[in-house]
Amino acid sequence: MHPPMKVLLTGGTGFLGEYLLAELLERGHSVWALYRNESKKLDTIRFLSSLGLPRSAETLHWCRGDLLQADSQWDDWCKQNEGLEQVDTLLHSAASTKFHLDESGEPLKTNLGGCKALLELVEKKPMQAHLISTAFVCGLIKGETVYEVNHARGDFLNVYEETKWEAEQMWEGKATILRPSVIIGHSETGRCTSFTGWYVILQATQLLGRLLGDGPGSNRHNLGLSCPAKPDGTLNLIPVDYVAKAAIRIIEDPANHNKIFHLTHPEPPTHEWTLELISRKFDIGGITFAGWDAPFTQPRNKAERMTWRHMQSILFYFSNEPIFDRTNTDRATPDLPVPRITNDVADRLVAYAIDRDWGHAPQ
Numbered sequence: 001m002h003p004p005m006k007v008l009l010t011g012g013t014g015f016l017g018e019y020l021l022a023e024l025l026e027r028g029h030s031v032w033a034l035y036r037n038e039s040k041k042l043d044t045i046r047f048l049s050s051l052g053l054p055r056s057a058e059t060l061h062w063c064r065g066d067l068l069q070a071d072s073q074w075d076d077w078c079k080q081n082e083g084l085e086q087v088d089t090l091l092h093s094a095a096s097t098k099f100h101l102d103e104s105g106e107p108l109k110t111n112l113g114g115c116k117a118l119l120e121l122v123e124k125k126p127m128q129a130h131l132i133s134t135a136f137v138c139g140l141i142k143g144e145t146v147y148e149v150n151h152a153r154g155d156f157l158n159v160y161e162e163t164k165w166e167a168e169q170m171w172e173g174k175a176t177i178l179r180p181s182v183i184i185g186h187s188e189t190g191r192c193t194s195f196t197g198w199y200v201i202l203q204a205t206q207l208l209g210r211l212l213g214d215g216p217g218s219n220r221h222n223l224g225l226s227c228p229a230k231p232d233g234t235l236n237l238i239p240v241d242y243v244a245k246a247a248i249r250i251i252e253d254p255a256n257h258n259k260i261f262h263l264t265h266p267e268p269p270t271h272e273w274t275l276e277l278i279s280r281k282f283d284i285g286g287i288t289f290a291g292w293d294a295p296f297t298q299p300r301n302k303a304e305r306m307t308w309r310h311m312q313s314i315l316f317y318f319s320n321e322p323i324f325d326r327t328n329t330d331r332a333t334p335d336l337p338v339p340r341i342t343n344d345v346a347d348r349l350v351a352y353a354i355d356r357d358w359g360h361a362p363q
Contacts, residue, residue, distance in 0.1 A: 002252040005029045008087045008127065010067055010114070011094030013040035015194035016132065016183060018047055019244035020093055025053045025060060027248060032061045032084050034070075034094075067094050068113050071120035090127040091251065092118055092175075097196055099158035111163035115170050122174070129175035130251045135236065135264050137165040137179065141322035142292055143233070148179075148260040148328045157320060173258060176251055180243045180263040181236035181324065187339035188241070190352030195359040198237055202278065202350060203358045209282040223286035229318035231272040231289045236324060238265045239339050250332045261332065264324040269341050271318055277346050292319050 007024055011017035012033035021044065024031050035041045041062060054060040063081045065073055078085045094114055096107035115131075122129055138146040139154020139161065150172055156162040168177055184199075185192030195203065212220040243263045250256045271289055279285055339345065355361070 002254075005089040005252070006083075006087045007031045007089045007091050008063075008084075009033045009091045009093065010118070011092070011132075013037065013044045014093060014095075015192065016180070016240055016243060017093040018044050018193070019186075019240050020091065020132075020247060021060075022048060022051055022053055023244045023248040024091075025055070026051075027252070028059075029248075030059050030061075030083075032063050032081060032087055034063050034065055034067065036064065036066060067110065068117050070114075070117040071124060072117075074121055074125060085125075087125075088127055089251070090118065090122065090129045090175075091132075091247075092129065093132045095132065095164075097160055097194070099160050101159050107160050107163050111160070111167055112170075115167045119170060119174070128251075128254075128257055129171065130247075130257075131167065131171050131175045131177050132247070133168055133177050133179045134161065134164045135179040135181040135262055135322070135324055136161050136320070137168055138322055139165075140320050142319070143321050144323065145325055146262075146322040147325045148262050150260070176257050177260040178247050178250065178263055179261065181238045181265065181268075183240050183243055184237050184341075185239065185349045185352060186241045187239035187341075187345055188348075190345075190348035190350075192240070192349070192352060192356075193359070195353055195356075198235065199353055199358065201274070202281070202353065205278045205282050205284065206354070209284050212284070219286070220283065221285040223284060225287045226290040227271075227287065227318050228292055229271050229289045229321070230291060231270065231275075233271050233289075233318070233321040234268040235271065235274060235318065236264050236268040236322070237341055238263060239341075239345075242336075242338055246329065246333050246336055249336060250329070253332065256328075256332050259328055261329045262324045262326050263329060264326060265338055265341065266326060267338075267340065277343070277350075281347075281350055289318075 007029055009017065009021060009024070009031050012021045013035050021031060021033060025048070048054065061081060061083065063077055063084060065077055094110065096110040098107045101108065138151050139156045150168065151165065153165065156165065171177065182197045209220060246263050250261055275287055
């Protein structure tokens with residue numbers, strides 16, 4: 001074990017952030033968790049309590065404030081939060097995961113504005129910085145290996161990827177870059193609080209099954225839909241518990257600082273496996289993979305149009321099949337196993353999502 005860190009954590013009430021916070025506390029570090037929403041803070045406290053954390057009143061401190069004002073409000077935060085001025089580590093996990101620019105300016109406002117404010121803060125208050133990014137800053141890659149290096153601007157699938165790439169350019173050489181792939185729920189419990197990404201496909205398929213019904217004339221087992229991908233292609237899913245454990249172990253060791261790490265799955269499930277899961281869980285059939293360059297099948301009826309509209313933003317990930325190099329990550333975490341994504345794990349993930357109504361029901 002390395003000496004305890006004093007960590008300023010952003011995004012600690014988010015899905016990944018909660019697990020990063022729990023892992024930091026579990027491993028004996030002190031955390032000042034920046035938050036804005038009192039209700040989310042209480043939810044996170046309940047989650048930590050279910051794990052028996054924190055074990056000491058001295059290890060977790062809550063700091064209320066706006067990420068975008070981190071530089072301008074720092075002195076006031078220090079006056080209001082005892083010990084905050086002692087932090088030596090920044091772990092920046094806060095992010096907007098919106099795929100498209102909305103009327104409030106997200107995801108640019110949080111993903112770029114937040115980084116700018118923190119960069120200015122670190123110039124004022126030196127800290128070792130660590131940034132949660134995404135493995136998909138590589139952009140559109142078809143079956144090629146992506147290395148743990150700074151990438152040139154790519155052909156991005158959405159604004160989220162682009163803002164994360166631009167954030168990495170801001171921090172290049174000044175922070176450890178941690179790049180998870182598509183984060184899914186806890187491998188042992190299925191717990192999840194952000195049903196985006198892979199979950200959108202599952203939810204949309206459940207919706208399609210409900211709309212089609214089981215009556216006469218239903219074509220639920222013969223949909224005749226095709227997706228521009230290969231059946232043996234992969235969508236790199238990674239459980240949130242692994243991401244948190246790997247991230248904290250990496251940043252604990254100064255030898256890893258200011259390097260880039262892929263927190264990705266070395267054996268991700270294939271598209272064919274995902275299709276079999278969907279067919280088995282939601283009793284549908286007739287979806288095929290037509291290869292990278294094939295067009296999407298056009299929806300033929302109202303049910304399919306509603307479903308396709310729901311899932312179209314994530315479907316493009318099926319035609320983006322990068323192979324993520326993990327040389328740095330494997331070297332830094334040689335004894336940390338990556339949970340296999342088996343049918344049992346998938347069943348837990350889907351059951352949890354349905355039980356929580358895809359995030360609409362209370363946790």
